Amino acid sequence: MMKDYAGKTAVLTGAGSGFGLEVARLAAERGMNLVLCDVQEDALAKAAAEFEGKVPVLARRVDVAKADQMEALAATVKKRFGAPSFVFNNAGVGSGGLIWENSLADWDWVLGVNLMGVVHGVRLFTPMMLEAAAADPAWQGHIVNTASMAGMLNPPNMGVYNVSKHAVVSLSETLYQDLALVTDQVRCSVLCPFFVATGISQSHRNRPAELAGAKPSRSQLIGQAMTDKAVNSGKITAAEVAAMVFAALDREQFYIFSHPKSLAGVQTRLEDVMQLRNPTDPFHDKPEIGQQLKAALRGG
Incomplete structure (x- = not known):
């Protein structure tokens, strides 16, 4: 069981707010080196400042959808800390509307962040972790991918998001099986939160200019209002979900559900x-x- 976290390195995307920031707080409490990544410069700077002087921190502005930025991040992490013991592929954006009304830019943005961000995290850090495991029989690593209950269900009027999160569940389940074929030292989990108060419902604040959407359709405005209401009425906090993530790491549990009733x-x-x-x-x-x-x- 991976209960000895002190001095190990945690890479967290979407670390400027929500689950990413709360998981970073718990990692810092456990004495881990933090690699904080976010696309939102001010949120990232604020998060980094919170941990400065407590644990070693590497903060990087990264758009997880961009392969070259993720490759540069992975190279920097390896150089500074070596292979990370914990990778939290968490960055995500929300989007709503009837599925035929979503523009190509909507698809590119949501799949770019929610799916390709996880793909890049997995393809870049897993080989590093396997190499560390091969060199040291005692080395342990864990990858956690953030999906959603929308990766298990298909609620209407949020199809692009559903598609992206089902893909993350599929990727994670396959990663679990693939890792089991080659090692007992590197594991993975998938986090499927339901409505929790994070910044997800205001994701459009970080939408890149080149993927700017057209004026939102009526279904998208309705979807936004419903999501805002559901997210803001969430009774479980991001901090509670972060605690569930570490409990799952300790138990080597694959599925992490914030709302088991769902x-x-x-x-x-x-x-x-x-x-x-x-x-x-x-x-x-x-x-x-x-x-x-x-x-x-x-x-x-």
Whole structure:
């Protein structure tokens, strides 16, 4: 069990806010070297300042969707700290709207950050970790990829996000199996939070200019309002989810769910598949929400 964290290195993307920052706080408490990455310069600087003088910190402004920036990051980490023991591929952005109304720029932005950001983290840091493991039989490493309950379910009016997060779950489950084929020293987990108060619902603040969206469609505005409401009413905090991440590292647990009750929806979805049933109404427990959404989209 990887319970000895002191002096080990943690790489965290999306470290300027939300889960990334809270996990960084717990890593610092455990005496880890921190590699903090975020695309938002001011949030990153504030986070780095919080840890300066407490633990060694390397802060880098990185757009995780950009292969060259992630490659430069990996090279810097290796040079300064060697292979990281903990990689938290966490950076993510939210997006809503009816799936045919999403622009190509929407797809490029959301898949770039949510999926390719994780791909880059996995392809660049896993070989480094395997090399460290091969050199030292006692070396342990762990990769945690942030997906979402939207990687397990397909709520309507947020299709691009669902697609990106299902891909992260698939990538993580495959990574788990692939690692098991070659090593017992490097493991991975997938984090599937439900609605938790983080900055995710305001992701558009960091959307690159070259992927600027057109004026949002009505369905996107409706989706934004629903997400804002759900995220801001989240009763579980980002700090509590961060504690779940470290508990999972200690237990070598793969699936990390912030809201285990929401797994009932996953069971219903899988039963739909097993019974060749058409997808169950996602609002069957709360029909009034479904009616409101339908009325809003139909202009009623």
